Each structure stands twice: as structure tokens, then as C-alpha cells.
Amino acid sequence: xxxxxxxxxxxxxxxxxxxxxxxxxxxxxxxxxxxxxxxxxxxxxxxxxxxxxxxxxxxxxxxxxxxxxxxxxxxxxxxxxxxxxxxxxxxxxxxxxxxxxxxxxxxxxxxxxxxxxxxxxxxxxxxxxxxxxxxxxxxxxxxxxxxxxxxxxxxxxxxxxxxxxxxxxxxxxxxxxxxxxxxxxxxxxxxxxxxxxxxxxxxxxxxxxxxxxxxxxxxxxxxxxxxxxxxxxxxxxxxxxxxxxxxxxxxxxxxxxxxxxxxxxxxxxxxxxxxxxxxxxxxxxxxxxxxxxxxxxxxxxxxxxxxxxxxxxxxxxxxxxxxxxxxxxxxxxxxxxxxxxxxxxxxxxxxxxxxxxxxxxxxxxxxx
Numbered sequence: 001x002x003x004x005x006x007x008x009x010x011x012x013x014x015x016x017x018x019x020x021x022x023x024x025x026x027x028x029x030x031x032x033x034x035x036x037x038x039x040x041x042x043x044x045x046x047x048x049x050x051x052x053x054x055x056x057x058x059x060x061x062x063x064x065x066x067x068x069x070x071x072x073x074x075x076x077x078x079x080x081x082x083x084x085x086x087x088x089x090x091x092x093x094x095x096x097x098x099x100x101x102x103x104x105x106x107x108x109x110x111x112x113x114x115x116x117x118x119x120x121x122x123x124x125x126x127x128x129x130x131x132x133x134x135x136x137x138x139x140x141x142x143x144x145x146x147x148x149x150x151x152x153x154x155x156x157x158x159x160x161x162x163x164x165x166x167x168x169x170x171x172x173x174x175x176x177x178x179x180x181x182x183x184x185x186x187x188x189x190x191x192x193x194x195x196x197x198x199x200x201x202x203x204x205x206x207x208x209x210x211x212x213x214x215x216x217x218x219x220x221x222x223x224x225x226x227x228x229x230x231x232x233x234x235x236x237x238x239x240x241x242x243x244x245x246x247x248x249x250x251x252x253x254x255x256x257x258x259x260x261x262x263x264x265x266x267x268x269x270x271x272x273x274x275x276x277x278x279x280x281x282x283x284x285x286x287x288x289x290x291x292x293x294x295x296x297x298x299x300x301x302x303x304x305x306x307x308x309x310x311x312x313x314x315x316x317x318x319x320x321x322x323x324x325x326x327x328x329x330x331x332x333x334x335x336x337x338x339x340x341x342x343x344x345x346x347x348x349x350x351x352x353x354x355x356x357x358x359x360x361x362x363x364x365x366x367x368x
Contacts, residue, residue, distance in 0.1 A: 011358045012093045019351035020088025023343040024081050029073040030339035031080065033059050035175040037332030038280045039287040056335050076174025079207050083167035091160035092351055095242065098152035105135070105142040145250065146243050153242025157234040165230065166223040170210050172283060173290040210290075218289060226285030228313040233278030240271040245348065257356075261349035268344025269337050276336060277329035281316050 024031075033056060063072050141147045161168075214222040244267035249259060272279075288310055310316035320328050 007359055007362055009093060009096065011355055011362070012096045013089050015351045015354035015358065016092030017085045017089040018354045019092065019347040019349075020084035020086070021081060022350045023088070023347040024077075024084035026346055027339045027343045028077060028080065029060055030056075030335045030342070032063070032073055032075060032175050034332040034336040034339060035172055035283060037335070038283040039172075039176060040331070056338075075177060076171045079167050079170040079174060079210075083164050083171050086164040086167065087160040088347060088351075090163045091156045091238070094156035094159045095152050098155045099148060102138065102142045102148045102152055105138040146247050149246035150239040150243040154235045154239035156242075157238030158231055160238075161227075161230055161234045165227060166211070168230070169214070169223055169225055169286050169290065170207055172286045173210060176287060176290070214290065222289050225289040226282040226313075229278045229282040229285065229316075232313070233275040233282065237271050237275040240274060241267045241344065243267075244270060257349050257352050260352040261345040264348030265341040265345030269341040272337050272340035273333070276333055277317075279336070280329050280331065281313060281320070284316055284320065285310055285313070 036059070060073065064070055067075075141151050211223070218225075245260075245263045248263035248266060310319060
């Protein structure tokens with residue numbers, strides 16, 4: 001009966017927020033390890049003495065031992081929670097809206113089903129005025145439920161990313177705080193003279209101080225460092241994610257919370273593996289911004305000039321491939337895929353649980 005009832009859109013918003021917050025809390029340590037491994041060779045991260053190429057559990061043990069206990073695994077948790085809650089709320093809400101919009105264009109068969117097998121006639125269908133061409137494209141995509149899920153997921157992912165991206169940059173900065181280790185002013189000055197760059201010795205103390213420093217140093221653009229690879233990777237990532245999730249559920253006879261969790265875990269793992277190199281590029285571009293912003297006044301005035309700097313997404317890809325090799329694009333892949341499987345699984349399961357609860361309350365109020 002739920003599928004035939006029109007429920008309020010805020011159900012998706014609240015369910016998405018609960019899903020994002022719960023998934024973040026359960027996967028925070030893996031997210032920290034993933035970010036550390038992705039940016040440890042960032043050109044601006046010149047003071048890093050700690051590498052994370054050891055096993056995942058050994059890395060967690062090292063961080064707990066050297067950086068203040070278990071709480072270090074949740075560094076940047078406030079910004080990350082804002083990111084995950086906000087992103088999931090926007091994503092699930094937009095997905096529902098986009099899905100309903102695409103369904104309004106669906107037909108019983110594809111756009112070319114009623115056309116004779118004539119190449120000339122089919123091509124004439126493609127060359128239409130822009131408005132009609134868009135309509136034909138929407139009808140074509142809407143003729144398949146999996147393509148509807150892909151398009152809706154990709155669109156929702158882009159909206160969610162744009163709405164919450166500053167929290168992503170902030171989360172990465174706080175997660176990277178432990179990278180420099182204990183560096184003295186003299187050793188930092190020596191490194192600076194050797195490579196002509198500044199060192200991250202004065203990390204942000206709060207989200208407010210982070211935003212003030214970033215905007216002062218780089219303007220609003222600084223809060224969107226790495227947005228190009230972020231959008232480029234979120235389209236296939238969330239598109240594949242929701243498409244696989246939808247495909248799995250349509251072939252599963254038991255539609256329940258457990259199925260949602262399993263489908264989400266499988267979809268999250270596969271889609272993350274496919275787009276992971278772009279995620280690394282995004283993190284590198286974020287890192288070069290905040291590593292050149294939070295410097296120690298004892299080493300000299302802060303500067304955003306570094307010896308090697310990524311000029312954009314393509315430049316970053318070329319330099320990583322040339323200087324570090326292709327394996328560097330996959331640093332932190334294991335914790336990232338595990339985190340993605342767990343986070344996506346928990347997210348879809350929590351979303352289904354919360355949405356089912358809200359719908360049950362809604363139904364009971366109607367009956368009363």
C-alpha cells in the first residue's frame with residue numbers, strides 16, 4: 001500500500017539525514033585512514049614524516065598511539081557529520097524528486113519502438129529542435145528503470161555535492177591534522193629553504209577558524225577546491241550506486257531493510273572502486289589549498305606559493321601519473337571500498353527504516 005500512497009517529501013529529507021549521520025558515525029575511522037593515504041604525497045605536505053602504507057589496522061593503531069587516543073580517529077567529526085547529514089538529506093530528497101520527474105516521461109516502450117526499422121527515419125528522430133530533443137532524451141532514459149535510477153542518482157549526487165562541498169574541504173583539513181607530526185621551527189625552516197615552500201604547523205582549531213582563514217587566503221573559491229573532479233566522479237559514482245541498488249532490489253523477492261543494506265553495500269563497493277582515482281585527485285587539490293593556508297608564524301609569514309602546484313584537475317592527474325605512478329591513484333583503496341560498502345549499506349538500511357517508520361505514522365494518522 002505504501003507504493004500507492006503519496007507521502008510528504010520531507011520524509012525523504014529526514015530519512016536521508018538520519019541515514020547520513022548514522023553511516024558517518026559507524027565509518028569515521030576508515031574515512032580518516034583513506035584521506036591520510038590519499039594526500040600523504042601531496043606536494044604541499046612537505047613535513048609529513050608518517051606514512052600509512054602499513055596495514056589498515058596497524059595504521060589505526062599508530063594513530064591511536066601517537067595522536068591522543070581513540071578520539072583521534074574521529075578528528076573533524078563535526079564537519080564530517082554536517083557533510084554526511086546534509087549530503088544524504090539533499091541526495092535522497094533530490095533522488096525522489098528526480099525519479100518522479102523521470103517517471104512522468106516514461107512510456108510503455110522505447111522512443112523508437114513504434115518506428116520502422118529504417119535508419120533514415122531513426123536519425124530524423126534525433127535531429128529535432130532543442131526542446132523536442134531534450135524531451136526525446138528524457139523519454140528514452142525513462143523507458144528503462146535502471147537508466148532512471150542512474151540519471152536520478154547522478155543528478156541527486158551533483159546537487160548534494162554542490163550544497164555541502166565546503167564541509168568536505170573542512171573535513172579533509174581536520175583529518176589531515178596529524179600528518180605533519182612533531183616538526184620544530186628550525187627543521188621546518190630548513191625544509192622551507194630546501195624546497196621553497198611553507199609547512200603546515202598551525203592547523204585550524206575550529207570550523208569557524210578554518211572558514212575565516214580559507215576565505216581570507218583564497219576567497220570563496222578556496223572552499224570549493226577540487227570541485228571539478230568531485231563533480232566528475234560523483235556523476236558515475238552515484239549513478240552506478242543507485243542503478244545497481246535498484247537493479248538488485250528488482251530481482252530480490254524479499255524487499256526489506258536487510259535487502260536494502262546488502263544492495264547498498266554491493267552498489268557502494270563497486271561504484272567506489274570505479275571512480276576512486278578521481279576521488280584521489282579531488283583530495284589532492286583540496287590538500288594543496290589547506291596545507292598552504294595554515295602555516296606557523298614562527299616559520300615566517302604564510303604564503304600560498306609552493307614548489308609544485310596543481311593548476312587544475314588535468315594537471316593534477318598528469319603530475320600524479322608522471323611523478324608517482326598509476327598505483328598512487330589507488331592509495332587508500334582498501335579502507336575506502338570497505339568504508340563505502342559499510343556506509344552505503346548502513347545509509348540505505350537506515351533510510352529504509354526511518355522512511356518506513358514515518359510512513360507508518362503517516363498511515364496511522366490518516367486512519368484515525
